[in-house]
Amino acid sequence: MAKQHIKMTVNGEEKEFLSEPRELLIHTLRDKLGLKGPHVGCETSHCGACTVEINGKSVKACTMFAVQANGAEITTIEGLGSPDKLHVLQESFKEHHGLQCGYCTPGMITRAHRLLQENPNPTEEEVRFGIAGNICRCTGYQNIVKSILSAAAEINAAKEAAQ
Ligand code: FES
Ligand code: FES
The missing domain is CATH 1.10.150.120 ([2Fe-2S]-binding domain)
Incomplete structure:
Protein backbone atom coordinates (compact mmCIF):
# COMPACT_ATOMS: atom_id res chain seq x y z
CA MET A 1 0.00 0.00 0.00
CA ALA A 2 1.19 3.55 -0.69
CA LYS A 3 3.14 5.34 1.99
CA GLN A 4 1.34 8.14 3.77
CA HIS A 5 2.65 11.54 4.77
CA ILE A 6 2.64 11.80 8.58
CA LYS A 7 3.23 14.75 10.90
CA MET A 8 3.56 14.49 14.65
CA THR A 9 5.11 16.40 17.53
CA VAL A 10 7.52 14.21 19.45
CA ASN A 11 9.10 15.52 22.65
CA GLY A 12 8.28 19.05 21.52
CA GLU A 13 9.76 18.73 18.03
CA GLU A 14 7.75 18.54 14.82
CA LYS A 15 8.47 15.44 12.78
CA GLU A 16 7.38 14.68 9.23
CA PHE A 17 7.94 11.44 7.38
CA LEU A 18 6.41 8.85 5.13
CA SER A 19 4.94 5.75 6.71
CA GLU A 20 3.51 2.55 5.39
CA PRO A 21 0.05 1.95 6.87
CA ARG A 22 1.28 -1.30 8.44
CA GLU A 23 4.14 0.34 10.37
CA LEU A 24 3.68 0.17 14.14
CA LEU A 25 4.27 3.39 16.06
CA ILE A 26 6.91 1.74 18.26
CA HIS A 27 9.01 0.98 15.17
CA THR A 28 8.57 4.53 13.89
CA LEU A 29 9.77 5.95 17.19
CA ARG A 30 12.74 3.62 17.51
CA ASP A 31 13.85 3.08 13.95
CA LYS A 32 12.72 6.19 12.09
CA LEU A 33 13.08 8.82 14.81
CA GLY A 34 15.97 7.19 16.69
CA LEU A 35 14.22 7.16 20.07
CA LYS A 36 15.47 3.93 21.61
CA GLY A 37 13.97 4.62 25.05
CA PRO A 38 10.61 2.96 24.38
CA HIS A 39 11.39 -0.76 24.17
CA VAL A 40 9.84 -3.66 22.32
CA GLY A 41 9.01 -6.43 24.74
CA CYS A 42 6.05 -8.47 23.54
CA GLU A 43 4.57 -6.50 20.62
CA THR A 44 1.19 -7.83 21.73
CA SER A 45 0.16 -5.09 24.22
CA HIS A 46 0.93 -7.13 27.33
CA CYS A 47 4.21 -5.88 28.77
CA GLY A 48 4.11 -2.07 28.61
CA ALA A 49 7.81 -1.73 27.69
CA CYS A 50 6.76 0.43 24.72
CA THR A 51 4.60 2.86 26.76
CA VAL A 52 4.60 6.50 25.63
CA GLU A 53 2.26 9.44 26.16
CA ILE A 54 0.01 10.38 23.28
CA ASN A 55 -2.19 13.46 23.61
CA GLY A 56 -2.03 13.19 27.39
CA LYS A 57 -2.76 9.47 27.67
CA SER A 58 -0.55 6.47 28.31
CA VAL A 59 -0.44 4.34 25.19
CA LYS A 60 1.42 1.15 24.37
CA ALA A 61 3.12 2.13 21.13
CA CYS A 62 2.97 -1.43 19.78
CA THR A 63 -0.82 -1.26 19.77
CA MET A 64 -1.21 1.38 17.12
CA PHE A 65 0.03 2.19 13.67
CA ALA A 66 2.06 5.32 13.08
CA VAL A 67 -0.60 6.58 10.67
CA GLN A 68 -3.11 6.51 13.54
CA ALA A 69 -0.89 8.95 15.43
CA ASN A 70 -0.92 11.48 12.60
CA GLY A 71 -1.15 14.97 14.15
CA ALA A 72 -0.58 13.69 17.68
CA GLU A 73 1.62 15.05 20.45
CA ILE A 74 3.86 12.31 21.75
CA THR A 75 6.19 12.20 24.72
CA THR A 76 8.69 9.41 25.21
CA ILE A 77 11.09 8.86 28.10
CA GLU A 78 13.58 11.03 26.19
CA GLY A 79 11.17 13.95 26.59
CA LEU A 80 10.92 13.63 30.37
CA GLY A 81 14.54 14.08 31.33
CA SER A 82 18.08 13.94 30.04
CA PRO A 83 21.30 12.42 31.36
CA ASP A 84 22.30 15.91 32.59
CA LYS A 85 18.95 16.73 34.09
CA LEU A 86 17.00 13.71 35.22
CA HIS A 87 13.27 13.95 35.82
S1 FES B 1 5.96 -4.21 23.42
FE1 FES B 1 4.89 -5.14 25.06
S2 FES B 1 3.12 -3.87 25.26
FE2 FES B 1 4.16 -3.06 23.55
S1 FES C 1 12.26 -5.87 33.47
FE1 FES C 1 14.20 -5.72 34.45
S2 FES C 1 13.97 -3.96 35.71
FE2 FES C 1 11.97 -4.40 34.99
Whole structure:
Protein backbone atom coordinates (compact mmCIF):
# COMPACT_ATOMS: atom_id res chain seq x y z
CA MET A 1 0.00 0.00 0.00
CA ALA A 2 1.19 3.55 -0.69
CA LYS A 3 3.14 5.34 1.99
CA GLN A 4 1.34 8.14 3.77
CA HIS A 5 2.65 11.54 4.77
CA ILE A 6 2.64 11.80 8.58
CA LYS A 7 3.23 14.75 10.90
CA MET A 8 3.56 14.49 14.65
CA THR A 9 5.11 16.40 17.53
CA VAL A 10 7.52 14.21 19.45
CA ASN A 11 9.10 15.52 22.65
CA GLY A 12 8.28 19.05 21.52
CA GLU A 13 9.76 18.73 18.03
CA GLU A 14 7.75 18.54 14.82
CA LYS A 15 8.47 15.44 12.78
CA GLU A 16 7.38 14.68 9.23
CA PHE A 17 7.94 11.44 7.38
CA LEU A 18 6.41 8.85 5.13
CA SER A 19 4.94 5.75 6.71
CA GLU A 20 3.51 2.55 5.39
CA PRO A 21 0.05 1.95 6.87
CA ARG A 22 1.28 -1.30 8.44
CA GLU A 23 4.14 0.34 10.37
CA LEU A 24 3.68 0.17 14.14
CA LEU A 25 4.27 3.39 16.06
CA ILE A 26 6.91 1.74 18.26
CA HIS A 27 9.01 0.98 15.17
CA THR A 28 8.57 4.53 13.89
CA LEU A 29 9.77 5.95 17.19
CA ARG A 30 12.74 3.62 17.51
CA ASP A 31 13.85 3.08 13.95
CA LYS A 32 12.72 6.19 12.09
CA LEU A 33 13.08 8.82 14.81
CA GLY A 34 15.97 7.19 16.69
CA LEU A 35 14.22 7.16 20.07
CA LYS A 36 15.47 3.93 21.61
CA GLY A 37 13.97 4.62 25.05
CA PRO A 38 10.61 2.96 24.38
CA HIS A 39 11.39 -0.76 24.17
CA VAL A 40 9.84 -3.66 22.32
CA GLY A 41 9.01 -6.43 24.74
CA CYS A 42 6.05 -8.47 23.54
CA GLU A 43 4.57 -6.50 20.62
CA THR A 44 1.19 -7.83 21.73
CA SER A 45 0.16 -5.09 24.22
CA HIS A 46 0.93 -7.13 27.33
CA CYS A 47 4.21 -5.88 28.77
CA GLY A 48 4.11 -2.07 28.61
CA ALA A 49 7.81 -1.73 27.69
CA CYS A 50 6.76 0.43 24.72
CA THR A 51 4.60 2.86 26.76
CA VAL A 52 4.60 6.50 25.63
CA GLU A 53 2.26 9.44 26.16
CA ILE A 54 0.01 10.38 23.28
CA ASN A 55 -2.19 13.46 23.61
CA GLY A 56 -2.03 13.19 27.39
CA LYS A 57 -2.76 9.47 27.67
CA SER A 58 -0.55 6.47 28.31
CA VAL A 59 -0.44 4.34 25.19
CA LYS A 60 1.42 1.15 24.37
CA ALA A 61 3.12 2.13 21.13
CA CYS A 62 2.97 -1.43 19.78
CA THR A 63 -0.82 -1.26 19.77
CA MET A 64 -1.21 1.38 17.12
CA PHE A 65 0.03 2.19 13.67
CA ALA A 66 2.06 5.32 13.08
CA VAL A 67 -0.60 6.58 10.67
CA GLN A 68 -3.11 6.51 13.54
CA ALA A 69 -0.89 8.95 15.43
CA ASN A 70 -0.92 11.48 12.60
CA GLY A 71 -1.15 14.97 14.15
CA ALA A 72 -0.58 13.69 17.68
CA GLU A 73 1.62 15.05 20.45
CA ILE A 74 3.86 12.31 21.75
CA THR A 75 6.19 12.20 24.72
CA THR A 76 8.69 9.41 25.21
CA ILE A 77 11.09 8.86 28.10
CA GLU A 78 13.58 11.03 26.19
CA GLY A 79 11.17 13.95 26.59
CA LEU A 80 10.92 13.63 30.37
CA GLY A 81 14.54 14.08 31.33
CA SER A 82 18.08 13.94 30.04
CA PRO A 83 21.30 12.42 31.36
CA ASP A 84 22.30 15.91 32.59
CA LYS A 85 18.95 16.73 34.09
CA LEU A 86 17.00 13.71 35.22
CA HIS A 87 13.27 13.95 35.82
CA VAL A 88 12.31 13.58 39.47
CA LEU A 89 10.89 10.13 38.67
CA GLN A 90 14.18 9.09 37.09
CA GLU A 91 16.08 10.36 40.14
CA SER A 92 13.71 8.49 42.39
CA PHE A 93 14.05 5.20 40.49
CA LYS A 94 17.82 5.62 40.75
CA GLU A 95 17.74 6.40 44.45
CA HIS A 96 15.31 3.64 45.44
CA HIS A 97 16.68 0.94 43.14
CA GLY A 98 13.49 0.93 41.07
CA LEU A 99 15.23 -0.89 38.25
CA GLN A 100 17.29 -3.99 37.78
CA CYS A 101 17.92 -4.87 34.11
CA GLY A 102 16.16 -1.63 33.15
CA TYR A 103 14.22 -3.11 30.25
CA CYS A 104 10.82 -2.13 31.62
CA THR A 105 12.04 1.15 33.10
CA PRO A 106 11.37 3.68 30.29
CA GLY A 107 7.81 2.42 29.91
CA MET A 108 7.36 2.20 33.67
CA ILE A 109 8.53 5.77 34.26
CA THR A 110 6.53 7.15 31.33
CA ARG A 111 3.44 5.42 32.72
CA ALA A 112 4.22 6.67 36.25
CA HIS A 113 4.56 10.19 34.88
CA ARG A 114 1.04 10.10 33.44
CA LEU A 115 -0.30 8.45 36.59
CA LEU A 116 1.03 11.31 38.74
CA GLN A 117 -0.46 13.86 36.33
CA GLU A 118 -3.85 12.24 36.81
CA ASN A 119 -3.47 11.50 40.52
CA PRO A 120 -0.73 13.59 42.12
CA ASN A 121 -1.10 11.97 45.54
CA PRO A 122 -1.76 8.26 44.96
CA THR A 123 -1.93 5.57 47.61
CA GLU A 124 0.28 2.51 47.28
CA GLU A 125 -2.73 0.56 46.04
CA GLU A 126 -3.46 3.20 43.38
CA VAL A 127 0.15 3.10 42.20
CA ARG A 128 0.04 -0.70 41.94
CA PHE A 129 -3.23 -0.50 40.02
CA GLY A 130 -1.90 2.34 37.86
CA ILE A 131 1.13 0.36 36.69
CA ALA A 132 -0.75 -2.93 36.31
CA GLY A 133 -0.29 -2.77 32.54
CA ASN A 134 3.49 -2.61 32.84
CA ILE A 135 5.32 -5.83 33.55
CA CYS A 136 8.74 -5.98 35.18
CA ARG A 137 10.34 -9.31 34.33
CA CYS A 138 12.87 -8.74 37.11
CA THR A 139 9.85 -8.49 39.45
CA GLY A 140 11.20 -5.37 41.13
CA TYR A 141 7.74 -4.05 41.92
CA GLN A 142 8.41 -3.25 45.58
CA ASN A 143 11.07 -0.69 44.74
CA ILE A 144 9.24 0.56 41.66
CA VAL A 145 6.24 1.42 43.82
CA LYS A 146 8.52 2.98 46.44
CA SER A 147 10.18 5.08 43.72
CA ILE A 148 6.86 6.37 42.39
CA LEU A 149 5.50 7.20 45.86
CA SER A 150 8.71 8.98 46.76
CA ALA A 151 8.66 10.99 43.52
CA ALA A 152 5.03 11.96 44.18
CA ALA A 153 5.95 13.20 47.67
CA GLU A 154 8.86 15.18 46.27
CA ILE A 155 6.79 16.78 43.52
CA ASN A 156 4.06 17.70 46.01
CA ALA A 157 6.58 19.16 48.48
CA ALA A 158 8.11 21.28 45.72
CA LYS A 159 4.64 22.52 44.72
CA GLU A 160 3.82 23.47 48.33
CA ALA A 161 7.14 25.24 48.75
CA ALA A 162 6.45 27.27 45.59
CA GLN A 163 3.07 28.51 46.88
S1 FES B 1 5.96 -4.21 23.42
FE1 FES B 1 4.16 -3.06 23.55
S2 FES B 1 3.12 -3.87 25.26
FE2 FES B 1 4.89 -5.14 25.06
S1 FES C 1 13.97 -3.96 35.71
FE1 FES C 1 14.20 -5.72 34.45
S2 FES C 1 12.26 -5.87 33.47
FE2 FES C 1 11.97 -4.40 34.99
